[in-house]
Amino acid sequence: MTAPLQSTLAKTRTASVALALLDPKVIDATLLKLADASINDAEKILEANRSDLERMDQTDLNYDRLQLTLERIKGIARDVRAVAALPSPLGLILEERTLANGLHLQKMSVPLGVIGMIYEARPNVTVDAFTLCFKAGNCCVLKGGSDARHSNEALVAIIRRVLKEQNLDPAIVTLLPPDRSSVEAMLTAHGLIDVLIPRGSQSLIDFVRERAQIPIIETGAGIVHTYVDESADAAKASAIIFNEKTRRPSVCNAIDTLLIHSTRLADLPAMLEPLEEADVELFADEASFATLEGHYDASLLHRAKPEHFGTEYLSLKMSIKTVENLEEALAHIARYSSKHSEAIVAEDQNICEEFLRRVDAAAVYANASTSFTDGAQFGLGAEIGISTQKLHARGPMGLKELTSEKWIVRGNGQVRE
Numbered sequence: 001m002t003a004p005l006q007s008t009l010a011k012t013r014t015a016s017v018a019l020a021l022l023d024p025k026v027i028d029a030t031l032l033k034l035a036d037a038s039i040n041d042a043e044k045i046l047e048a049n050r051s052d053l054e055r056m057d058q059t060d061l062n063y064d065r066l067q068l069t070l071e072r073i074k075g076i077a078r079d080v081r082a083v084a085a086l087p088s089p090l091g092l093i094l095e096e097r098t099l100a101n102g103l104h105l106q107k108m109s110v111p112l113g114v115i116g117m118i119y120e121a122r123p124n125v126t127v128d129a130f131t132l133c134f135k136a137g138n139c140c141v142l143k144g145g146s147d148a149r150h151s152n153e154a155l156v157a158i159i160r161r162v163l164k165e166q167n168l169d170p171a172i173v174t175l176l177p178p179d180r181s182s183v184e185a186m187l188t189a190h191g192l193i194d195v196l197i198p199r200g201s202q203s204l205i206d207f208v209r210e211r212a213q214i215p216i217i218e219t220g221a222g223i224v225h226t227y228v229d230e231s232a233d234a235a236k237a238s239a240i241i242f243n244e245k246t247r248r249p250s251v252c253n254a255i256d257t258l259l260i261h262s263t264r265l266a267d268l269p270a271m272l273e274p275l276e277e278a279d280v281e282l283f284a285d286e287a288s289f290a291t292l293e294g295h296y297d298a299s300l301l302h303r304a305k306p307e308h309f310g311t312e313y314l315s316l317k318m319s320i321k322t323v324e325n326l327e328e329a330l331a332h333i334a335r336y337s338s339k340h341s342e343a344i345v346a347e348d349q350n351i352c353e354e355f356l357r358r359v360d361a362a363a364v365y366a367n368a369s370t371s372f373t374d375g376a377q378f379g380l381g382a383e384i385g386i387s388t389q390k391l392h393a394r395g396p397m398g399l400k401e402l403t404s405e406k407w408i409v410r411g412n413g414q415v416r417e
Helices: 003-019 024-040 042-053 070-085 124-135 146-165 180-187 202-211 234-246 262-271 273-277 286-292 326-336 349-358
Strands: 093-098 104-111 114-119 139-143 173-175 195-199 224-228 255-261 281-284 301-303 317-323 341-345 363-366 403-410
Touching: 003 114, 003 139, 003 173, 003 180, 024 042, 024 070, 024 124, 024 146, 042 070, 042 146, 070 124, 114 124, 114 180, 124 139, 124 146, 124 173, 139 180, 146 173, 180 202, 195 202, 224 234, 224 326, 234 255, 234 262, 234 273, 234 341, 255 262, 255 326, 262 273, 262 286, 262 317, 281 286, 286 301, 286 317, 317 326, 326 349, 341 349, 349 363
Parallel strands: 114 139, 114 195, 139 173, 224 255, 224 341, 255 317, 281 301, 281 317, 341 363
Antiparallel strands: 093 104, 104 403
């Protein structure tokens, strides 16, 4: 690690000590100021974002993720206000007991300290990460992708200005240059960064996991399946699939593979008609291809190859697999799932409960769109990512997941024999 980077991270570590003691009311007031500043400075943010967008091909899968609009900035501000309105996750007594020897024990929620975030072309993550880390008493070190460089710099400049206006240390948030040396510094930042969270493509997550020398929390890619059971309501299934695929195809909770019970193949053309109107490209197995041929735009319908399953499309593309029963659907999901979000559409409640019980994923749905896998939708205000691992957190990560614990022990001279 270079001396300048070492010095920068050391300043953030120092800032974390004071931040852990900050009055929650000051934190909330600062977040509300940030929400206002985001709206007031929207044109500056959009100008910076346009500079980034000009350098990206509009057909790039990341273009939608990178793009900011006035409505999206307003949405970011709403999320900041929502987080400010949530109760502080700090200082909560999680457990309490008095031992036979008179020692009084309390387990208390405390900040993690300094959280590092490595992410790609999603500038909204810059504000989400700061907001959640700050509310939970943590400093953050951010390393965004080069595609979003100007957008991230504009957003962090606003955050640091608001911190200064509130007489707080601007080193509470640090944006590192979007280059390889920054990543290498974060991966080896012993004593400077307490936990590292990669958020982006599977290749980014794999790279960080394989090389990190400090603790990490994986926010995995979303390879998402929806199983339409023999007992499914066709209209309900159609609406759910359309929402999962077209609402925002570039995000990780969008469906990638439709699993359909063989007895419901006849319903497939009508069920997927809305997808055809939205120009969704399909990669169908033999049975579903034969059913759809002549009923779905031929230019959008292709025969599936092995590589079309287990793929995160992040676009208006989807594969289809025909299964004979729930067991086959579960086996397919177990083989290809990234353990992000999985869904079933079925009117048979026993089948639904079996699916919910047996599928291993961070979020499992019955008769609802996987598009709801989102921190704000789950009532968390916002999210720093969706963890697909089992330690230390799983699913959308909000404030609670950005805290740790410590034991407070009070005695009156007790010694251990």
